Amino acid sequence: MEINLNKLPIFDSHAHFDDTAFKEDLSAVVAEMKENGVVGVINNGVNYESSAKIVELAENQDIFYSAVGVHPEDLYNGENFSPDKLLPLLAHSKTVAIGEIGLDYHWDTHPADVQKQWFEDQLDFAKQVDLPVIVHDREAHNDTLEILKKHKPKGVLHCFSGSNEMAKEILKLGMYIGVGGVVTFKNARKLVEVVADLPLDRLLLETDAPYLSPEPFRGKRCTSDLIYFTAQKVAEIKSITTEDVLKASMENIKVLYNIL
Numbered sequence: 248m249e250i251n252l253n254k255l256p257i258f259d260s261h262a263h264f265d266d267t268a269f270k271e272d273l274s275a276v277v278a279e280m281k282e283n284g285v286v287g288v289i290n291n292g293v294n295y296e297s298s299a300k301i302v303e304l305a306e307n308q309d310i311f312y313s314a315v316g317v318h319p320e321d322l323y324n325g326e327n328f329s330p331d332k333l334l335p336l337l338a339h340s341k342t343v344a345i346g347e348i349g350l351d352y353h354w355d356t357h358p359a360d361v362q363k364q365w366f367e368d369q370l371d372f373a374k375q376v377d378l379p380v381i382v383h384d385r386e387a388h389n390d391t392l393e394i395l396k397k398h399k400p401k402g403v404l405h406c407f408s409g410s411n412e413m414a415k416e417i418l419k420l421g422m423y424i425g426v427g428g429v430v431t432f433k434n435a436r437k438l439v440e441v442v443a444d445l446p447l448d449r450l451l452l453e454t455d456a457p458y459l460s461p462e463p464f465r466g467k468r469c470t471s472d473l474i475y476f477t478a479q480k481v482a483e484i485k486s487i488t489t490e491d492v493l494k495a496s497m498e499n500i501k502v503l504y505n506i507l
């Protein structure tokens with residue numbers, strides 16, 4: 248499917264290509280994404296096993312990079328964060344961040360105090376190894392902001408879902424804001440307001456593939472080339488060109504993750 252007729256270069260700052268949704272046809276999907284202009288994708292680990300898996304994928308696919316970490320829904324019951332499990336994965340030159348880490352009070356799979364401990368331990372770890380972080384915040388805005396203010400990490404608040412006021416606090420910390428397919432949804436009023444005010448040099452485009460496909464593909468399996476539609480919507484909100492949005496996001500991704 249041709250979705251980016253001008254073949255504008257696309258860099259996806261957040262995806263999960265180790266997901267079972269791509270088990271049957273990953274090589275074909277990657278080939279088609281490249282055909283549609285995708286030049287880079289940062290896959291995010293959600294636990295130790297998936298972090299190892301995406302690092303392996305990055306060895307086999309030139310467009311893949313990795314963020315390694317333990318997601319708040321994937322914490323190991325009764326265990327503390329163990330840096331030793333991630334350290335070997337950092338030796339790989341395409342491992343560029345710690346993520347995705349953070350707080351998720353929607354699913355409430357693990358108690359808040361346990362989630363906070365893992366989040367803070369992984370923020371400390373990221374600082375020790377001098378890597379930026381990719382932060383997940385679902386229905387946990389206050390605690391996320393409080394912890395980020397305390398640790399002041401380099402990084403991004405991915406799939407931003409907070410208020411415009413919160414976005415401004417995040418920017419004050421020097422962090423980036425991740426914007427995905429949700430901005431194209433009909434009910435995205437709050438995020439549209441955030442994007443309208445967001446300086447271009449703090450925007451990271453993302454998919455969260457296989458989830459959160461932008462319109463007109465909402466509900467379908469998401470792939471990184473669909474970022475084109477998210478960029479189009481951001482361009483419309485900011486009255487600039489889609490090319491400028493894709494370019495700015497790619498530039499920001501390369502600076503934040505130190506990708507040449």
Ligand code: NI
Binds near residue numbers: 263
């Ligand atoms: Ni994700």
